Amino acid sequence: MSPRSPREISVLVPPDLAPLYPDDPSRIGPYLVLGRLGQGSSGTVYAAVDTASPSADDRLVAVKTLTSPELDSPDAHPALEQRLRALSNVDSRRVVVPLAFDGDANPPWLSMPYLAGERLSHYVTKRGGLGTGKLIALATGLAEGLSALHARGVAHGSLRPSEVLLESHGPHIMECAVAASAEHLRGSGATWLSPERFGGGPATPAADVFAWGAIVAFAGTGRLPFGPGEPEEIAERAAQGSFDLDGLPKGLRPVVGRSLDPDPERRPSLREVLGAVIAVWQSENSASENVEGTDASQATSSPDRDELALILEREWHAVEPPARVPEVVRLEGRMSNRRPTRTLFLAVGGLLALGLVGAGVWGLSQVSDSDQGEEPVSDAAEEEAGEEEPSAEEDPLTMVVRFDPAEQESPGSGPWVYTPVDRDDEPVRNQGVPSHSAWAEQWEEAGEPAEAVIAPDAEVLCAKFCAAPDHVFLDEEGRGTWELTGADFIGYLSWGPVVIVEVTFAEETEEDGEPREIVRITELFTD
Structure with missing residues (x-):
């Protein structure tokens, strides 16, 4: 060679x-x-x-x-x-x-x-609430990550499930460089904002503890802790301390509930959070060991931090x-x-x-x-930038299409089949949330099925397909507002129901016969 x-x-x-x-x-x-x-x-x-x-x-x-x-x-x-x-x-x-x-x-x-790895938001959306072992591993890892940030004088300020990456060694906190302002988080981020942050307050360790509690509640139940609704409705429930922890392991409910207290002075410190979560792990471990006949005094002995980290990391070895x-x-x-x-x-x-x-x-x-x-x-x-764009009638860059995961021959690798759709009337709002299939039936086919490729980093705004049960994120025009990526949407096409979306194709035209590339996806839905 x-x-x-x-x-x-x-x-x-x-x-x-x-x-x-x-x-x-x-x-x-x-x-x-x-x-x-x-x-x-x-x-x-x-x-x-x-x-x-x-x-x-x-x-x-x-x-x-x-x-x-x-x-x-x-x-x-x-x-x-x-x-x-x-x-x-x-x-x-x-x-x-x-x-x-x-x-x-x-x-x-x-x-x-x-x-x-995989974002926590996507992982929970696909699989539902985490089991106790994985949830304790997540809660511990997030608390340790936030503690590491606070030790250097940095408050995250905008922690959400989409900013937690899961890989084979456990959770990792991302997007720490810029603390997003409350103004830019009040939309899809309202669930994770403490009342003082929603009101415009600065990023603080206490606000991070609130975000920790909301994320652990979501990961453990598969539901939003303050329920669905418009940002102002969610913020009002958060300010009243009206959260739902049903389905969360009982041992975790006290510390998560304290973390979601509207008053930042009453929230626990991260040291208290870690101590409470480790105590739950020891209690669960002790119960499991006792079932197998192991001496309880041995089962409840406290492991050191490194030993505990190795034990908890085992929960994530499946995320390869x-x-x-x-x-x-x-x-x-x-x-x-x-x-x-x-x-x-x-x-x-x-x-x-x-x-x-x-x-x-x-x-x-x-x-x-x-x-x-x-x-x-x-x-x-430069030459490509100067090329004349195709006319909207002959080759529209934006259209409404139906994606049916059942029609995808290669849901993991593509190309992906879509069908253009249209409707003569305006969707009726405030009549209840329809099922995916009922919503799709309201749209008529407006063209032949075709194939496209989806950029993994395509901008995706979802309304229903990405969300926890009974949760919808819509703007005034019935368009999705929850931010994801093309990779998340590709994953959805391997397991989800039919979905109606508006897609935007890349301006570059492919060679004849080659699938077009989708660079933006916005789900259309109603409530």
């Missing part, structure tokens, strides 16, 4: 990595950008290569550009720099922390270890990430804003994937001190 060019490196990448958009950066700081991992209200996350790393399985990192509304004012950047510096010193066992950052860049960015695949990245030549040229390393791909891929955090990087200038967009991208 001929030696590899010094301008080529091998990298282990996710098998479903989404391509870059024409205006995406090709480099961020010292990192070479490969593709998109996700996009949300606070910025875009890219898969990138640390070219200084000597090992193929340590080269991949996640780099996020921060475009949060909270950073619109120049006065916010010194505070961001201070927060990122504090975050970089946080214990990383339960928190995704920065490896490197630049708060003065435009836009600011930070790099993080690449993690592969997909194996990454080796690819060769060519470094020579001028970089454009297109995805760098990548070649699948086929000769020993299977062996490398098995030998190099492990569970957990996928890599640490050493950051190069050299400055990288911004590269211009390639001529090809």
